[in-house]
Amino acid sequence: MTIIPTPTTPLDWSPPWESLPSDLSEALAPAVPGIVEKIIETVPRQIPAYASARGDGRYGDKLTLGVITALDNLLALPGTSRPALTAESRALVADLGAGEFRQGRSMDALLAAYRTSARIAFRGLSEECARQQMDLSVVVDLGESIWAYIDELSSVSAQAYAFEQSARAGVLELRRADLVGALVRGGVEEDELDRLSGAADWRPPRRLAVVVMPVASAPAVRAALGVSGLVVERESEATALIPAPERPGQRARMLRLLAGSGAVIGTSVDWRGVPHSYRMARTVALQRRSAGPDDGQSPLMAEDHLAAVVLGAEPLVMAELAERALAPLSELTEAKREVLEQTLLSWLSHWGQRGPVAQELGIHPQTVGYRLGRLRELFGDALEDPAARFDLELALRWRALSR
Structure with missing residues (x-):
C-alpha cells in the first residue's frame, strides 16, 4: 500500500494559476499532442534510468498516460484557486x-524527469502563447x-518514495x-537457507x-x-x-574497520558452523564484560x-x-582469600620461582615466601601433586576471568 502524503500548502497561499485566463486551457489545447510527444522522446534519451522505456511497450504506454494525465491536470487549473492535485491525482x-523505488530507480531520476518535462511544457506552451499573441504577463504567470x-x-512523489523506502x-x-x-x-536445512537468504537479500559467503x-556499536559497524x-x-x-x-x-x-566497537570476532566457519562461531565470540565477550570497563574497546579475535x-564454556562445571580445588581458602576473609589466590596463580604460572612472582605482584621476595608458607599450610601435599596443581591453575584462571 502506498502512503499518500497530505497537502501542506499554507491557508493564505494563492496559486499562480488563479490569475490566468479561465479559457487558457482551451486556447493551448492544440499544443498538447506535440508537447506529449516531445517529452516521451526526450526523457528516455536524456535520463539513462528511463532508457529502457523506449523498448518496453508496457512502460512506454504507462509513461505516455502519465504525461497526458499530468498535462491535462495542469491545464485544468487556469482561472481557479484549486490545489495543484486532487485527491485522485495525488494518489496517482x-x-x-x-513505484520508482520498487523499480530500483533513484528519486533523482524521477525529479530529473519532472524538470525536463517542465522545461519542454513551458517552451511548447509559451510558443503557443506567442503564436496567439497573448500578453507577456500570461506567459510569466x-x-x-x-x-x-x-x-x-x-514533493508528493519524493515523500511516497521515502515512505516506501523506509517500509x-x-x-x-x-x-x-x-x-x-x-x-x-x-x-537450518539448505533449502530453508536459500529461502531466508533470498528474503534477506544477502547470501552467506563461503566462509564467515x-x-x-x-x-x-551496531550503527557504526553497519555503515562500515x-x-x-x-x-x-x-x-x-x-x-x-x-x-x-x-x-x-x-x-x-x-580489525581496523571494527576499531573502537568492543567487538569480538568468532572463528571462521561455513554457514553450518555459525552456532560454534557465535558461542566462541559470545563467551569471550561475556568474559571481557565481566572484567570491567575497557576504554579502548579494541576488537578481539576469539x-x-x-x-x-574453554574456561568459559562450562561455567557450572568450572564453578x-x-x-573443590580452592576449598582450603573458603574460611578466610574475602580480602585474604583474593591475595592468596593471586599469589598461588602467579607461583603456579612461574613454576615456583619467587623472583618473577615478586616482580609480577610488586611485593618483596620475603613476602612471597611468607605467603607460600601460608599456602603450604592450607593445601599441604596438593602443591606437590601435578594433577592437583593443574586443577588449581584452571580454577584460579577461571576465578580471575569471572571477577
Missing part, C-alpha cells in the same frame, strides 16, 4: 514515486504555474534478523565469522560493513555476520583467546571445580 503521483505544479508533483528497509531488517537468528540457532558487540555483512540487534547485544578474514591483510583490515573460551 504518490504511487508513481513509490504560466511559467510560474508550471513550476509550482511540478514542485508539488516532486522496505523495515521489512528487510526483519528478514535479515530472521536469517541471522536461524543461522545462530543452527539446524560471527561478531558480537555492544548494541551501541556496507553490503558485505549483516548487523542485527539481538536483545542486549548486536550480532553481525561477516566474510571471514582468511589472509593476514584481510584480518588487519577487519581464536586468540581459546583458553578463555564446581573451583569450589
Whole structure:
C-alpha cells in the first residue's frame, strides 16, 4: 500500500494559476499532442534510468498516460484557486514515486524527469502563447504555474518514495534478523537457507565469522560493513555476520574497520558452523564484560583467546571445580582469600620461582615466601601433586576471568 502524503500548502497561499485566463486551457489545447510527444522522446534519451522505456511497450504506454494525465491536470487549473492535485491525482503521483523505488530507480531520476518535462511544457506552451499573441504577463504567470505544479508533483512523489523506502528497509531488517537468528540457532536445512537468504537479500559467503558487540556499536559497524555483512540487534547485544578474514591483510583490515566497537570476532566457519562461531565470540565477550570497563574497546579475535573460551564454556562445571580445588581458602576473609589466590596463580604460572612472582605482584621476595608458607599450610601435599596443581591453575584462571 502506498502512503499518500497530505497537502501542506499554507491557508493564505494563492496559486499562480488563479490569475490566468479561465479559457487558457482551451486556447493551448492544440499544443498538447506535440508537447506529449516531445517529452516521451526526450526523457528516455536524456535520463539513462528511463532508457529502457523506449523498448518496453508496457512502460512506454504507462509513461505516455502519465504525461497526458499530468498535462491535462495542469491545464485544468487556469482561472481557479484549486490545489495543484486532487485527491485522485495525488494518489496517482504518490504511487508513481513509490513505484520508482520498487523499480530500483533513484528519486533523482524521477525529479530529473519532472524538470525536463517542465522545461519542454513551458517552451511548447509559451510558443503557443506567442503564436496567439497573448500578453507577456500570461506567459510569466504560466511559467510560474508550471513550476509550482511540478514542485508539488516532486514533493508528493519524493515523500511516497521515502515512505516506501523506509517500509522496505523495515521489512528487510526483519528478514535479515530472521536469517541471522536461524543461522545462530543452527539446524537450518539448505533449502530453508536459500529461502531466508533470498528474503534477506544477502547470501552467506563461503566462509564467515560471527561478531558480537555492544548494541551501541551496531550503527557504526553497519555503515562500515556496507553490503558485505549483516548487523542485527539481538536483545542486549548486536550480532553481525561477516566474510571471514582468511589472509593476514584481510584480518588487519577487519580489525581496523571494527576499531573502537568492543567487538569480538568468532572463528571462521561455513554457514553450518555459525552456532560454534557465535558461542566462541559470545563467551569471550561475556568474559571481557565481566572484567570491567575497557576504554579502548579494541576488537578481539576469539581464536586468540581459546583458553578463555574453554574456561568459559562450562561455567557450572568450572564453578564446581573451583569450589573443590580452592576449598582450603573458603574460611578466610574475602580480602585474604583474593591475595592468596593471586599469589598461588602467579607461583603456579612461574613454576615456583619467587623472583618473577615478586616482580609480577610488586611485593618483596620475603613476602612471597611468607605467603607460600601460608599456602603450604592450607593445601599441604596438593602443591606437590601435578594433577592437583593443574586443577588449581584452571580454577584460579577461571576465578580471575569471572571477577
